[in-house]
Amino acid sequence: MHNPQLDANGKLKHLLTIEGLPKKILTQILDSAESFVGVAERDIKKVPLLRGKTVCNIFFENSTRTRTTFEIAAKRLSADVINLNVGTSSQSKGETILDTVDNLIAMHADMFVVRHGQSGAVHFIAQHVPDNISVINAGDGRHAHPTQGLLDVFTVRRYKPDMHNLRVALVGDVLHSRVARSEIHALTTLGVPEVRVIAPKTLLPAGVEKLGVQVFHDMKTGLKDVDVIMMLRLQNERMTGALLPSAQEYFKTFGLTQEKLSYAKPDAIVMHPGPMNRGVEIESHVADGSQSVILPQVTYGIAVRMAVMAILAGRQAGGGA
């Protein structure tokens, strides 16, 4: 089956998911991101690559935080940015997803950054845009959040460059997490030999081990000797009910505390995609502690998104990456 993210020459056309992306492309994005990290430290925090291009942020599901990082990334590449929160406007008026997209195509946007509550919705949009438009998935349902996965492995690579010799543990709500799926695919594609997931059975999808991970149900054995701990966000509405009895019990069993952190390697790093629920997934002492790289993740997120946009816009130009 043709991978809809790649064009006929095997070049990245859309970024929809990490699954199925060749390692070469993943590495190219990460290497390019290295060039963009420094841009934010300059007097003029802008490079002219996307001058005259229009990037359209289409958010069917509101997220100020993610939208902002994409907006900053696009603006630092000198693109013009249009933000559209569809969740609050046209959809409620009965306009279909394709109507919305057709309207934006008519406005001559060059790149769509799309977030949608349904898994697969961004694939759907990518199938229906003309060839000159690239689509970046900014999160679709439970399916994928590829730029988050990329920025996470970028962060890992910066702190633990030897990816072939790492033990990484993802902790928490894997079932509902597009971030977890993207992280798992990114880590395994880059050759990380051991990826673990630690969660209660109610928060793990069916057949999760088929994604190439080892499954643990307790922190003590799951975190033993790991180099990287990736915490996952637990949505408020899932804290009580039939998935979990209470936030307190979750924190007690699966929350990352200083004590549980000590099961991991002494130099293990702690990551979280944000926004954090302090005292539920992670205690403040750990979130703000010396092993936490949660803020660098945010910084690198912009560089990684700049790299993705620059590579996609370059393809549209007809060559290069």
Added chain:
Amino acid sequence: MKIHIKNGHLIDPKNKIDTKRDVYIAAGKIAGIGSVPDGFVANQTIDATGLVVAPGFVDLSARLREPGFEHKATLKSELLAAAAGGITSLACPPDTDPVLDEPGLVEMLKHRAKQLNLAHVYPLGALTRQLEGKLLTEMCELTEAGCVGFSQADMAITDTQVLWRAFEYAATFGYTIFLRAEDYYLAKDGVAHDGEIASRLGLKGIPAAAESLAIASILRIAHETSTRVHLCRLSTAEGVELVRTAKKQGVQVSADVSAQHCHLTDHDVGYFNAQANLKPPLRSPRDKAALCQGLKDGTIDAICSDHTPVDDDAKLLPFAEAEAGATGLELLLPLTLKWATDNKSTSFDAIAKITSQPANILGISGGHLSLNADADIAIFNASQEWKVDANQLKSQGKNTPFLGLTLAGRVQYTLLHGQITYQNS
């Protein structure tokens, strides 16, 4: 009108015929098989050289979308599609709008179908009012109006006591209950088989246990209440096994599978292909293998088209938002023949799964070509290949996971009451 169908290969499973025989039709009935009736002079001769002559097919589930969903399909468009697919009898589920829970609606539907005279339409009445799973319908009245059984379509009865009483009441009069077994809560909001593919794609899963748990309780209730039950659209290996065991124990149960599920699995969802959004969901390759085996050993009695025309507005959406269902009337024959080829079964067995067997389940007279039976006949070329093309389909529903694929088995003539209702040009 007297028709002579000559030189065809006759397959009539009920009468155990699988050989070259001529068929003679007079006054809408079968007047002779193999030998010319006395004084028979044909007005028309159909040369069936190289073709198979079979009883018109019987489809256990075809949504005609009337009343209520005429933007998706009409009785006329779908009955033309049935004729093009060689189908002369079909049962339609009660999930129309309004729901088929009033005798008047059933009479109207029967009347409209009769006027069109393209296929026999056998409505399944609603088992509960509005399909809400709370109040029983007037099953006797509905039967008088033309219902051949009672069904919940895709709606569940979550209250086990209502389910139990519906079985008892139906058993009182010897009616058959048609149920698609699916635990309401385990399946809630799910759109794909709960397995590796759904996990990768982040689609909410429907576990296989949603079907097997429901089948287990339905079979238990059927056994306790001595009710005849037909399980619609089996999709899981565990479900097949439960039916196999129940049949051995003498429970009055029959089962069908959709033609799609004989060939496709959750892998066909690919990159969120909404055409593969079906009810029940396409399941794992292991489940598909068990369904095919179940058909072969007789655990599953029939193959149905599960014809569900879906308009583009409802299909052209992200996978989970797209309406489930596929057009199927015109694909029933080729997909059934393909099941036989793929599973080293015979054309004879394949034809039985879409003629005599489903006719038995519905308790109707069609599905065979005995002397003096209605001359409902399908004449087809078993090896002729054709490409599934939306523009060529007669059905108003153009969506199916088989779009663009080439299938073998093309209907050349369909006859209803000895009248040609379809001829391939």
Added chain:
Amino acid sequence: MQLPNPETLLAEITAKIQAQLQPNSALVGIHSGGVWLMQRVLESIRQDIPFGMLDAALYRDDYARRGLKTEPKPSNIPFDVQDKHIILIDDIFYTGRTTRAAMNELFDYGRPASITLAVLINRGGGELPIAPQIVGANIALKPNQSLQLSQDTKDKLYLTLEANDA
């Protein structure tokens, strides 16, 4: 064509660079050849002067035609560019477009007092009003010829000339 020995040319431009050094000078090499040359210059002059590296890939004017380079190398200017006399080092000077991109990038770090361009070889064919001030050798080449500087594992420099007849 007899190519000059790059090691000899390097010695020449090193001397010229040394002659131009002021208290506020800084060296910036353009990836990859310019960075090798800068490192050799720094070894020779044995002075503690600030230095940095530029890729300029993010400023190139051919991005619209060729896309982003597959293996960009990060720019790194670890000193304050403001009011520095910058000596920008590249291996081959051709159209001037790389220099233009590099200068644009430099200005995004701050306002230098001056920029001097030092190159090993000026092959002619400038397309912009930009010219190197310090030159090892002038060699006129045809557009179909491609001159490359390379470096072996012992940091010895080589020049290769290829003709592309296509």
